Amino acid sequence: MPYRKINQGEHVSRIAKEEGFDSYQKVWQEPDNQSLRDLRRDNPNVLFPDDRLFIPEREQRTESGETEQRHRFRLKASTLKLRVVLRTVDGTPICDTDCVLLLNLERIPLTTDADGMIEREIPKSTEDAKLIVPEMDLEFDLKIGHLDPIDEVSGERGRLSNLGYFAGYSREEETQLRWAVEEFQCEHKLPVTGQYDDATQAKLEEVYGT
Amino acid sequence: MGESLFLDISGDGIAAGHPQRVSRPKPVAPSTGEEFNTIQPQLITVGCAQVPDHQFEFDSSVIMPSADKCFRKLIRLVKAKPGCPLSVFGHADSVGRDAYNKRLSGRRALAVYAVLIRDPDLWEDKLYKKPAGGDRWGTRSIQIFLNAVGYPPGPINGEMNKETRDAVEAFQSAHDDLTVDRDPGPKTRRRLFEVYMDMLCTDGRGQPYKVEKTDFIARGSDPDGKGDYQGCGEFNPVLLFSQQEQDEFEKEENQDARNEANAPNRRVLVYLFKKGIHVDPDRWPCPRAKEDGQRCRERFWSDGETRRSTLLPDARREFEDTEDTFSCRFYHGLAAYSPCEAALKLWVLRLQVDGPEGKRIALAGRRFAVIAGTTATAPTLRGTTDDRGILRIPVYDEVVTMTLKLDVSGYLFDQKDDDQSGDDSSDGDAAGEESQPGGGGETDAAPEGAWEGEEQFRQFTLKCGSLLPVTAPGYDPFKQRLYNLGHGKGDPGTWNHEATRAAIKAFQRRHGLEETGDLPHEIRDKIQQEHGS
Numbered sequence: 001m002p003y004r005k006i007n008q009g010e011h012v013s014r015i016a017k018e019e020g021f022d023s024y025q026k027v028w029q030e031p032d033n034q035s036l037r038d039l040r041r042d043n044p045n046v047l048f049p050d051d052r053l054f055i056p057e058r059e060q061r062t063e064s065g066e067t068e069q070r071h072r073f074r075l076k077a078s079t080l081k082l083r084v085v086l087r088t089v090d091g092t093p094i095c096d097t098d099c100v101l102l103l104n105l106e107r108i109p110l111t112t113d114a115d116g117m118i119e120r121e122i123p124k125s126t127e128d129a130k131l132i133v134p135e136m137d138l139e140f141d142l143k144i145g146h147l148d149p150i151d152e153v154s155g156e157r158g159r160l161s162n163l164g165y166f167a168g169y170s171r172e173e174e175t176q177l178r179w180a181v182e183e184f185q186c187e188h189k190l191p192v193t194g195q196y197d198d199a200t201q202a203k204l205e206e207v208y209g210t
Numbered sequence: 211m212g213e214s215l216f217l218d219i220s221g222d223g224i225a226a227g228h229p230q231r232v233s234r235p236k237p238v239a240p241s242t243g244e245e246f247n248t249i250q251p252q253l254i255t256v257g258c259a260q261v262p263d264h265q266f267e268f269d270s271s272v273i274m275p276s277a278d279k280c281f282r283k284l285i286r287l288v289k290a291k292p293g294c295p296l297s298v299f300g301h302a303d304s305v306g307r308d309a310y311n312k313r314l315s316g317r318r319a320l321a322v323y324a325v326l327i328r329d330p331d332l333w334e335d336k337l338y339k340k341p342a343g344g345d346r347w348g349t350r351s352i353q354i355f356l357n358a359v360g361y362p363p364g365p366i367n368g369e370m371n372k373e374t375r376d377a378v379e380a381f382q383s384a385h386d387d388l389t390v391d392r393d394p395g396p397k398t399r400r401r402l403f404e405v406y407m408d409m410l411c412t413d414g415r416g417q418p419y420k421v422e423k424t425d426f427i428a429r430g431s432d433p434d435g436k437g438d439y440q441g442c443g444e445f446n447p448v449l450l451f452s453q454q455e456q457d458e459f460e461k462e463e464n465q466d467a468r469n470e471a472n473a474p475n476r477r478v479l480v481y482l483f484k485k486g487i488h489v490d491p492d493r494w495p496c497p498r499a500k501e502d503g504q505r506c507r508e509r510f511w512s513d514g515e516t517r518r519s520t521l522l523p524d525a526r527r528e529f530e531d532t533e534d535t536f537s538c539r540f541y542h543g544l545a546a547y548s549p550c551e552a553a554l555k556l557w558v559l560r561l562q563v564d565g566p567e568g569k570r571i572a573l574a575g576r577r578f579a580v581i582a583g584t585t586a587t588a589p590t591l592r593g594t595t596d597d598r599g600i601l602r603i604p605v606y607d608e609v610v611t612m613t614l615k616l617d618v619s620g621y622l623f624d625q626k627d628d629d630q631s632g633d634d635s636s637d638g639d640a641a642g643e644e645s646q647p648g649g650g651g652e653t654d655a656a657p658e659g660a661w662e663g664e665e666q667f668r669q670f671t672l673k674c675g676s677l678l679p680v681t682a683p684g685y686d687p688f689k690q691r692l693y694n695l696g697h698g699k700g701d702p703g704t705w706n707h708e709a710t711r712a713a714i715k716a717f718q719r720r721h722g723l724e725e726t727g728d729l730p731h732e733i734r735d736k737i738q739q740e741h742g743s
Contacts (some may be wrong), residue, residue, distance in 0.1 A: 131249075
């Protein structure tokens, strides 16, 4: 089984760990994954269902050491982070503010930085999290790994909705999506066309951060 | 069980909770590098209240005394949704210039805002002392207010005559802080405005009720109310005439008809937003009420001018049906799911039971709970039936099955299955309901939690839209109606010839008619009439 089909919510770090790799790079940088890297803009964390990821053979390394002695082997493992910028309903960054990240039943106290960002290393298998800003009465349920690529409609919807422009959930909600695109274009001084063109997509990537 | 629905359509205007969309988790990407996610809450409206055009003087921002009912409903809504900030939006029709309409709609929004925060100086400084076009408060407004607060000034004609001065004198005499000089000067006007505002805006018990400036979405932080109140001018009509109608209305002799037909477009809406949010007025897209519509245009849909245009369509367009009549995209986002803008579809049910001598008794003043939908999060509406045993249920598009739980204590029912079919009649017009005691409007605050003993209530399943029109072929539409009226057993769709005849006979018996079991036109009409649809 050299290829694995991607399911919703999966990303390379998670799969690499499941397949026994300590770093996602060992999978992602495989020459056989070149076309997927190109397709997904070299972002191993934003894949799309049915994408195919090549899984290489696990390398066998032999280290020699004398018996009856202690040896220390250091693995260079990759880390995975959750990075989120929080803003208020009118777009003001929520700076230097205490919040709580609920992760695998753990309550992790965090403070946003001067740009409103929280950053936290997370286990590669974590899918569900909750971010709470107690003093602003805000609570967000997060699905880690579920953001779709920016050139897919679901990825467009997801980013716009996360940015506060409700873009609808389903294919039928075309007006709602158009509404969100136009509001976004308007607020970012782009020509308001309702069309998700290259300039709009580039701006969305810049503003959203992924 | 989901949250409680709020709906008050008694009397005039409407106050309603908005159907809330299900909140879903936010999809985010993890990072192995510099990329990040940005999360900003959506600006969500949770409720609305409407002050219709005829609660203002024509072409004026003077609020009429009868608007008290609209304010009472709004206050019920505000109390039912504590911590939810407000913003006021005025709307005009498209008669006249954009700039004029923008200003008048802004002045009406300001007039409502001033009542809510109880600031008579806003009325005095920005409206009374600053006439704009046809909107001149003048002596006529003084007469209206004096009359409403119990000092009748004679005919309301805008003339400062002896009768009016007598009324002013009486008002001044009754208020210690005023000099009795028979002249409605600034101090007297201020007092009069205040007393009138207290009369207009009360809670369910008739006590004056005010809202704080900080209860609005921009917290009163802009001296000219940016964010807290604004006029949308003629940019967001709910009704657009066809080209043909428009041509007719352009004729001089049809001016009154045009004004009448345009009334739904002239309205003031107060929206409530999700609890706890507020905005920086500089980041709020709407211009101030006193500013022109240039900033509004920046927020137009890319086809915004087409949306409000009457030049294209050959048929009348209504927002409720087409959802494409608002030019302003920002406003569209706030109002799209609002029962106050898309005239609410209602299910009107009349509940009755068998009484002595074959009479039917209205189940009046009965407590009910309606669960709209079948999911665990389906919202619940609670209330009491009116004098005629009528209850009104707002119908949201996606809901087809509802459960009605009714307090039938004191009555015995035979056991049978209770699937009822109904049509979604869009009533909405509650004219003539005002004087009916026991209507929803007078009771304070709709109950939020379950009724006491609700688990004992009799349960009915209602299927929206499954009632066949009487014009449908065959006996089926009448079988459904007979069944809803309590005749026959089991699913009327499965009734055979004999079962149908038995149900018709039961109906005839109850009405003292010959029990033929036939269904001639007279009987059909009678069934339809009693069923109400």
